[in-house]
Amino acid sequence: MDALEDTESDDVGALLGAEGPFARELPDFAPRLAQQAMARAVQQAIAGRDTLIAEAGTGTGKTYAYLVPALLSGERVIISTGTKALQDQLYFRDLPKVRSVLGARLKTALLKGRANYLCLYRLDQTVRDGGSLERTQAAQLATIRAWSARTRRGDRMELAEVPEESPLWPRVTSTAENCLGVECPFYDDCHVFKARREAMEADVVVVNHHLLFADLALKQEGFGEILPGAAAFILDEAHQIPELAGQFFSQSLSARQLTDMAQDTLAECSGVTGAIGLLLEPVEALQDALRKLRLAMEPLPARGAFALLEDRAEVRAALHELGELLATLAELLASQAERSRGFANLHERAGLFAERLQRIVETHGDQDVRWYETFPRGFALYATPLDLAAPMRGLRERTQAAWVHTSATLSVAGNFDHFARQLGLDEPQTLCLESPFDYARQALCYLPSGLPDPNARDYTDKVIDTVLPVLQASNGRAFLLFTSHRALRRAAELLQDKVPWPLFVQGSAPRPRLLEEFRASGHGVLLGAASFWEGVDVVGEALSLVVIDKLPFAAPDDPVLMARLAALEQSGINPFMGWQVPSAVIALKQGAGRLIRSMHDRGVLVLCDPRLTTKGYGKLFLASVPPMPRTRELADVQAFFDDAGKNR
Structure with a gap:
């Protein structure tokens, strides 16, 4: 140099x-x-x-x-x-x-996925079709219309009045499949293309x-x-x-994508003479086939390897029927493709989905893991690369x-x-x-003794018994992080009548609102699973205790993980030490990182899992969390909070 x-x-x-x-x-x-x-x-x-x-x-x-x-x-x-x-x-x-x-004299740009931007064409279509909306959605549509007249970016984030989970948003935003591109009558004012043009001219794009x-x-x-x-x-x-x-390297197809396409087909028919007579029956047959396939998947686990689908004759038959109907619909749409921009787009979508379904159902290479997932009203099929x-x-x-x-x-x-x-x-x-925080002074790690094996049936009950005196010492102000939703629900049930502080339970409200209310409460107890382990920032006394129930090993029901572990084993790498432990260490570091967020924060991290001290790999976990003093004594935790109270 x-x-x-x-x-x-x-x-x-x-x-x-x-x-x-x-x-x-x-x-x-x-x-x-x-x-x-x-x-x-x-x-x-x-x-x-x-x-x-x-x-x-x-x-x-x-x-x-x-x-x-x-x-x-x-x-x-x-x-x-x-x-x-x-x-x-x-x-x-x-x-x-x-x-x-x-x-710095620089051009910067912000670019999000298209689902974040208002689509003027789909807004126009939804307004024309607005008579079929129930009252809440009709009011939300009026709010979106008023905002559409004044927004420059068209970014949904600007409009807090319409909740993120409103079913209206998918109707007024576009997807890669249903976007009409340069053919769109609103192309010149399109928010997605404006954002892209800005990004093309920028030096720094976020x-x-x-x-x-x-x-x-x-x-x-x-x-x-x-x-x-x-x-x-x-x-x-x-x-x-x-x-x-x-x-993103997976091939995937979901019932939601096919249902959206079916609904868009019927919506497009309203402007084209004779189209409904040709398309109504095949669209209804497709929707029926989707319901039939979902019903045939009902007895199966929520997610699993594709082989589980192939083992059931009724699922095989339903998949075959879906493929046939999709191919038929694609052919019929081809005959309408010249008649409107919308139909040309729908013909392309149907062809793309038919091809994707065939590829997932018929792929038999050892490079991909094929699997499925079911949701309350739908499903998705995937082929994910092994490596x-x-x-x-x-x-x-x-x-x-x-x-x-x-x-x-x-x-x-x-x-x-x-x-x-x-x-x-x-x-x-x-x-x-290394973090500049003084963990030796600001934090304490408590490893409670006497907890049973994490697979024990009453494990969550014992964790809550152990945590109650710690919550008394911290006066609430806690995150309780769980590795499963079942444990989280059980803990919420147990704490309901046992603590004087407000409880905030994941799933009872959107995440941003839960966090806001938790901060404002000053002494709340928040119970969260996976999505609360990271990206959550509560600075100050409102969060002074983080409890983690178990080491966050990935659930063994993930078909992609199982296939990867088998492949590692074949290549001579121990899958547990070579993959499962490192992944769990990184997840634990995320959860532990919620505790100390500033130079002035003080708090206790409680790691309940007894394997930290009874298994050899426990040392790797302990060596990876921030360097704070450790104790096995509840009295040390109480003394830590007493000191914190005096120094306030």
């Missing part, structure tokens, strides 16, 4: 240092050596088009550590986050601050993982023209990538760009092999940055 390069990499660190512009201009900015080290590593990765894995402990300030070198690089950079909420936070809060401090992979893997979101020319892809919350990549390393490697090579993967949880006791192997990252640069 020559002297010039040396001063440059020092500069990006210095910008974030005590004498730099961030310390001068942002009142609550605290210089951190770990943040400066990460900024230098990201700068070098972008310049050298390298692959970097950077684990940055909570409180490192990783967002600024990648934004500063990204904005200074003079290159086109795509930044991808785990959720739309994080995407909005990055785009509307963090990026403007960094741009302003650096005085996307989310769903969108990025849908496009890189499937060319599904149609912004393929935005990605070429990017010099760097920065993936925040990168621990989510292996699972997501599996979804993601090869497609991921190919995808990165095509971009010829730097790839930066960052998260607070990517390593297992400092080792990145598990993460790197899943994504086919060969000899990446790696960086492990």
Whole structure:
């Protein structure tokens, strides 16, 4: 490295240092050596088009550590986050601050998947058809119409009055299949295409993982023209990538997609003479076949290997009938394709779905795992690649760009092999940055003794007995995190009459509302499963206790996981130590990370699972959670909270 390069990499660190512009201009900015080290590593990765894995402990300030070198690089950079909420936070809060401090004259753009944008064509269709809506939906439609006249971006996030789960949203947004593209009469004002045009002209584009992979893997979101020319892809919350990549390299078909197509076909008939006479019967037959197939799947587990479907004669027959009806409908739609833009689109969709169904039902290669999933009123069929390393490697090579993967949880006791192997990252640069928080003073880890084996029938009851005196000591203010919904429901039942604090139970309200009410309550007890283990941020005294019921091993009912474990075993790798333990360690680190979110937080982490101390692999888990003092004595927990109370 020559002297010039040396001063440059020092500069990006210095910008974030005590004498730099961030310390001068942002009142609550605290210089951190770990943040400066990460900024230098990201700068070098972008310049050298390298692959970097950077684990940055909570409180490192990783967002600024990648934004500063990204904005200074003079290159086109795509930044991808785990959720739309994080995407909005990055785009509307963090990026403007960094741009302003650096005085960077850059074009930035925010891009989400098309389901987030109002579709003017489908809104128009729904308004015309509005007589069939019940009262709540009719009122929501009026709200959406009024908003559509004033919105510039058409992003659903702007309209909090219509709940995210409203069944009206799918009717006024488009999917890749039903979008009419340049044929659409509203094309010139289309929010999706406006957002894409802005992204094409931008230096920094903020996307989310769903969108990025849908496009890189499937060319599904149609912004393929935005990605070429990017010099760097920065993936925040990168621990989510292996699972997501599996979804996006899968072939899949759902009952919902076919039902939507059937409904759109009937809606399109209203404007075309004679079409309903031709199409009503085959559409109804298709909907009937979907119901019949779902009914035939009823006795089976909620998800499982495709072989379970093939073993049942009535499921085989229903799948065959569905394929025949889909092919017939595609042919009939071909005869109408010239008559309207909508029919041309529906003909394409039916052909695509027929092909996909055939591919999933008839694939017999050993590269894919075929499986199904059922929902209360529907189902989905999948073919997922057994090994993601090869497609991921190919995808990165095509971009010829730097790839930066960052998260607070990517390593297992400092080792990145598990993460790197899943994504086919060969000899990446790696960086492990400790959190700046003083865990020795701010936190305590309690490993209660005397709990039974986690498979014991009364395990959840015993966990609640153990946790009650801890809740008394903390005066509520707790997250209780569970590895299954069954345990969560049992715990909620047991706590209902035993505690004086308000209980917030996952599933009783949307996640953002539960969190808001939990924060406001000051002494609440929140019970959550998988989605509360990560991406949830409660700073301050409202959250002073995190309890984890069991080590978060993936459920053995996942057909893709089972096939991967079998393949590992065949290749001579112990699947338990080579896959299940590392995955569970990363999930546990996420859950434990909810506790300390700032320099001033104090709290206790309770890890109930006795395997932490009775099994050899327990040491790996304990070596991976933040370095806090440990105790097996309830008295130490009570003393910790007494001290916290006195120091308030």
